[in-house]
Amino acid sequence: RWSEYSEKYIAGNYSIEMGRLSGGTLYCNPINYAADETQKERFLVPVAKDGQIGASAMTEFNAGSDIFSMELRxxxxxxxxxxxxxKLFITNGMIADFIVLYGRLDNGQLAAVVVDTEHQKLRNFxxxxxxxxxxTDAFVSRLIFDRVELPKENLLHGHGLDIAFHQLTEERLVxxxxxLGDAMKKILYSHAYALQRMQFEKRLHQYQVIRFPISKKIRELNLMFSALIQYARQMDEHPELGSSKLMAANAMGLKISSTELGFESAIHCFRTLGGRGFTRQYAxxxxxxxxxxxxHGGGSNYVLEDSESRRFFKHKPTRREVEDIIPKIDY
Ligand SMILES: Cc1cc2nc3c(=O)[nH]c(=O)nc-3n(C[C@H](O)[C@H](O)[C@H](O)COP(=O)(O)OP(=O)(O)OC[C@H]3O[C@@H](n4cnc5c(N)ncnc54)[C@H](O)[C@@H]3O)c2cc1C
Structure with a gap:
């Protein structure tokens, strides 16, 4: 089954796409980046090629936005x-065959290790x-590792934070x-209803109050689509941009704006559809x-906006400011 609700794939079902993102980007990207050839054969091929399910486990009860404070040992x-x-809020966690697990080694350094869940039957897990x-279909889960034994050769190479951060650009573009797919569907519903629905002997779109917000969302959607396609093509042509600070900032900005657009489009959709918006048929x-x-998923927008705005307001003192210091008098 594609979903708890449906036998078939529903285009733009956000939660199924989250499951795909988790197994695809969040699991496969770190392995592709930090695994040796033997590890890739054992852990990448089954998920990327053979359809087994992957997940990525970073978030903990006390380490949400502040991921650096994670405590799993x-x-x-x-x-x-x-x-x-x-671990908490782990997409695919309860159905995953493989999990990239982030935690602290004995020396306190963050590391990433691959867990083969043995189809969820692993001892003490x-x-x-x-x-x-x-x-619903993202199977967001809580995971308990109660002294789970893992072979040391499952440890990925490099610092855990670098491995975690490396996949962020791709994650945010996905x-x-x-x-944008989610927003498009909601705008389509609102647009179609506003075109057809007659009230007070006029179609709904003949009222500015209905028409303007939908038009604004269509404009924003088009602009963001252009940006997304441009960034994705650049990443395809130059995979090394996965480590570019500018591309990371662009992807973060697009993640903030597109998820806010999806949320606002949903609100407008409910408003435009009147009572029908709340019936199960549409809901x-x-x-x-x-x-x-x-x-919140993929980095909470407030936190991302905070980081983005700090970058825009980064103050680098001019040479004059640096030199214009009254020298200390050495008595
Ligand atoms: C659907 C879904 C799927 C997820 N899947 C995964 C997954 O597969 N793997 C995984 O590891 N995690 C996953 N997460 C967890 C997600 O990454 C966290 O929810 C996110 O990092 C926020 O952490 P938190 O929920 O603990 O919120 P908190 O960190 O408690 O934040 C609460 C609020 O405070 C704001 N806030 C926090 N710090 C600041 C600050 N410095 N400045 C301004 N505002 C701030 C936040 O923006 C937020 O609005 C998922 C979450 C969701 C919702």
């Missing part, structure tokens, strides 16, 4: 790593669903694509809550 014992700790409003497909979730 990866104790080193001979040729094993012992994972102890909990438990996963349960977080019951969410919205994002989330932007999801958000599943329109889904206000999926787009609300994605203001």
């Amino acid at each position: 990866l104790h080193e014992r001979d040729n094993k790593l012992i994972a102890k700790g909990k 438990r996963s349960t669903r977080v019951r969410t409003y919205g994002m 989330i932007s694509a999801e958000a 599943n497909e329109i889904g206000l809550l999926d787009s609300y979730c994605m203001l």
Whole structure:
């Protein structure tokens, strides 16, 4: 089944796309970046090629936006790593065959290790669903690692933070694509209803109050699509842009704007459709809550905006300011 609601694929089902993002980008990208050839053969091929399910586990109860404060321990014992700790809000967690797990080694450094969940039967590992409003098909889960033994050769090479951050640009472009698809569907519903629905002997689109917000959203959607296609093509042609600071900033900006657009389009859709917007026939497909979730998924927008605005307001003192210091008198 594609979804809890449907036997078939629903275009623009945000939560299915989140599952795909998690297995595709969030799991595969770090492995492609930081695994050796043997690890790629064991952990990348089954997910990227053979359709097994991947997940990425960073977030913890106390380490949400502040991901650097994560506490899960990866104790080193001979040729094993012992994972102890909990993870929260992990997309695909309860159905994953493989998980990239982030935690701290004995020296305190962040690291990433691949967990083969043995089809969720791994000893001392438990996963349960977080019951969410919205994002139903993303199987958002809570994971418990109660001294889970992992072979040391599953450890990815390099610093965990670098591995985690490396995939962010691609992740944010994929989330932007999801958000724009989601926004497009909602704008289409609003537009079609406004064109056809007659009230007070006029079509709804003949009222400015209905027409203007939809037109504004169409304009924003078109602009963001152009940006997304341009960034995605640049990344395809020059994969090394995955490490570019400018591309990272562009992808972050697009993630913020596109997920906000998805959320606002959902609100306008509910408003335009009147009572019908709340019936089950539409509510599943329109889904206000999926787009609300994605203001936080992939990095919460407030935090991203804070980081973006700091960059815009970064103050580099001029040479004159640097030199214009009254010299200290040495008595
Ligand atoms: C649908 C979904 C799927 C997810 N999938 C995964 C996954 O697969 N793997 C994974 O590891 N994680 C996943 N997450 C977790 C996600 O990355 C976190 O929810 C996110 O990082 C925010 O953390 P938090 O929920 O603890 O919020 P908090 O960190 O508690 O933040 C609460 C609010 O405070 C704001 N805030 C926090 N700090 C600041 C600041 N410095 N300045 C201004 N505002 C601030 C935030 O923007 C937010 O609005 C998922 C989340 C969702 C919703």
